[in-house]
Amino acid sequence: MRRLDYGFTGYQVPVVPRASRSSRGRGQIRKKCEDNQIRGFGILSSVAGNLSQGSESLVPTNAACVQDLHHIVYANSNRERDEGRSLKQDSCQRGTCDEKFFAFLPGLQGHHKSYKLNEFCHGQNNLILEVGSASGAYDQSEMIFFAEKLATVNSRNNCVSSSNSVIGDSPCFGEFFEDKVGGVLEGKLGDKSYTSISEKDGIIPITGSSEDLIELDREPHALVGSESDVKLSLLDCINHVPCPKHYDNVKVITRDDDENSVRCSQHSTISKSYTPTAGIRERTKKLSASRNWREAQKLKGGQMKPMYCNGTNRHMDERSQNIYPFKKRKFFCQNPPCTSDGGDNRSIVKLSIKSFKVPELFIEIPATATVGSLKRTVMEAVTAILGDGLHVGILLQGKKVKDDNKTLLQTGISQDRKRHSLGFILEPRHAQITPPACTEDQSWLPGCTPQDLSRHSAPLTLQPETQAMVAVPSIGMEALAVVPFCRKSNPEFVRRRIRRPFSASEVEALVQAVEKLGTGRWRDVKLCAFDSEKHRTYVDLKDKWKTLVHTARISPQQRRGEPVPQELLDRVLAAHAYWSAASDKATG
DNA sequence: TTTAGGG
DNA sequence: CCCTAAA
Numbered sequence: 001m002r003r004l005d006y007g008f009t010g011y012q013v014p015v016v017p018r019a020s021r022s023s024r025g026r027g028q029i030r031k032k033c034e035d036n037q038i039r040g041f042g043i044l045s046s047v048a049g050n051l052s053q054g055s056e057s058l059v060p061t062n063a064a065c066v067q068d069l070h071h072i073v074y075a076n077s078n079r080e081r082d083e084g085r086s087l088k089q090d091s092c093q094r095g096t097c098d099e100k101f102f103a104f105l106p107g108l109q110g111h112h113k114s115y116k117l118n119e120f121c122h123g124q125n126n127l128i129l130e131v132g133s134a135s136g137a138y139d140q141s142e143m144i145f146f147a148e149k150l151a152t153v154n155s156r157n158n159c160v161s162s163s164n165s166v167i168g169d170s171p172c173f174g175e176f177f178e179d180k181v182g183g184v185l186e187g188k189l190g191d192k193s194y195t196s197i198s199e200k201d202g203i204i205p206i207t208g209s210s211e212d213l214i215e216l217d218r219e220p221h222a223l224v225g226s227e228s229d230v231k232l233s234l235l236d237c238i239n240h241v242p243c244p245k246h247y248d249n250v251k252v253i254t255r256d257d258d259e260n261s262v263r264c265s266q267h268s269t270i271s272k273s274y275t276p277t278a279g280i281r282e283r284t285k286k287l288s289a290s291r292n293w294r295e296a297q298k299l300k301g302g303q304m305k306p307m308y309c310n311g312t313n314r315h316m317d318e319r320s321q322n323i324y325p326f327k328k329r330k331f332f333c334q335n336p337p338c339t340s341d342g343g344d345n346r347s348i349v350k351l352s353i354k355s356f357k358v359p360e361l362f363i364e365i366p367a368t369a370t371v372g373s374l375k376r377t378v379m380e381a382v383t384a385i386l387g388d389g390l391h392v393g394i395l396l397q398g399k400k401v402k403d404d405n406k407t408l409l410q411t412g413i414s415q416d417r418k419r420h421s422l423g424f425i426l427e428p429r430h431a432q433i434t435p436p437a438c439t440e441d442q443s444w445l446p447g448c449t450p451q452d453l454s455r456h457s458a459p460l461t462l463q464p465e466t467q468a469m470v471a472v473p474s475i476g477m478e479a480l481a482v483v484p485f486c487r488k489s490n491p492e493f494v495r496r497r498i499r500r501p502f503s504a505s506e507v508e509a510l511v512q513a514v515e516k517l518g519t520g521r522w523r524d525v526k527l528c529a530f531d532s533e534k535h536r537t538y539v540d541l542k543d544k545w546k547t548l549v550h551t552a553r554i555s556p557q558q559r560r561g562e563p564v565p566q567e568l569l570d571r572v573l574a575a576h577a578y579w580s581a582a583s584d585k586a587t588g
Numbered sequence: 589t590t591t592a593g594g595g
Numbered sequence: 596c597c598c599t600a601a602a
Binding site for chain 1: 596
């Protein structure tokens, strides 16, 4: 009997003949595993996976994860507070920003709230996100979400990304923000003001889901009322200076949406395995002409689906939960060498960039939208802005330096100048080049009046930003990636999913599932062994199996990445051989 | 949508 | 991981 040749023991191999696809149901019957046996297998493998994953976590508990993460979160209705001002540079002042971004969540009726990200300053030891509220109040969970996500975003931008970063809501996660030097929580609520300084451990527990409010000893209500500003400062969280060695004691919290766990990774550890050049090479290689064709097809079909439509599309929903690095990375490491233009090459200009000015970010979202969707919207917007859709502008004494070919000497940037005269702006890369190309919704085109806009979204407040809203550069729309019908207009911003290597437990689960189900039923494999892992599609599983087979066939010396136990690789080969033979037999 | 296979 | 022809 073939089963004897199979080599697997301990369970029965269900011989499920591979029916033609047309005969295999797609409905609820196949929603889960076909029989109890397989279902039991799935559960077992799940449990096994969780157990082993837990044991291999870098940091097993949430609390331990944040030992070195310094956060200060404070809300303040007074814009002029010294804490905020002192951290700002001249280059980070309000009102000098040309570009503005909008995030717009379509499809829902009702009141809207406009959120504006006025400034986003990176400092060597601080990171400030200042949010000006046009109307509604913020709750603390939103603030924390900002803080948390920005930490992740910035970690990614510093090329020390963790593969576990996930966008979206985790159904349940508890996190702690700890400020070793003394956490500060202060705010004002009308006449009531309070300041909460954690003197000892400075731990602010944030429990429950991301929707929940922070639990505070005092003033457990919203920190800010309407017309208040919220400032979030992540001290020591991420250092924007691109020198990873500073991060030795900084940990990045990443959350696995599936396991409801918080994982921490040492930056230094991450950066070890991160090879930016390889990533660039890979992505550059893939910029095939087919993309243009594909985009044309999508344009033609007009079949872009809203990303936040109650998850009616499982695939879109799954993919939207991942943080996508931008598909096309253009990290040119081709800084031109100092040219001998008569200047003194030995003259070095040392710059300490403490903050970047960023374009304002506007978010319009119906009041009926969920908090979760707001979070996703903002997160996507921030991610996009901080991702790759920007280039750096330089302000010298308030004037934009436009000629990139001038030397610093020629431009007047030199050491003896006051540093305050030099400013850096993050601005849309193609803002001046690409005209808005969103043809489906004319309201986003330049020249549209606010009335046109309100026809769609009826924002509660437009404020002075209204004029900017109609002049929003297309890059802003696409960078936000929250307006699907606009994203298609620029293939440049199709983002690649973040790489998430399979853990040993996942490999184990995959092997078990394939042993059970075979190599041609990836949807079933997914449902049985990875149903809870939204980021693993059946295509992913198929691909992983392919690489596993390849790995098993090559010599151990040739293998890369996290070593897969030989025992598992043996099972991979055995299962692959078995099911290949079974397939051949069935075929002919 | 799912499978299968190349990139 | 991405892309996509084919079923």
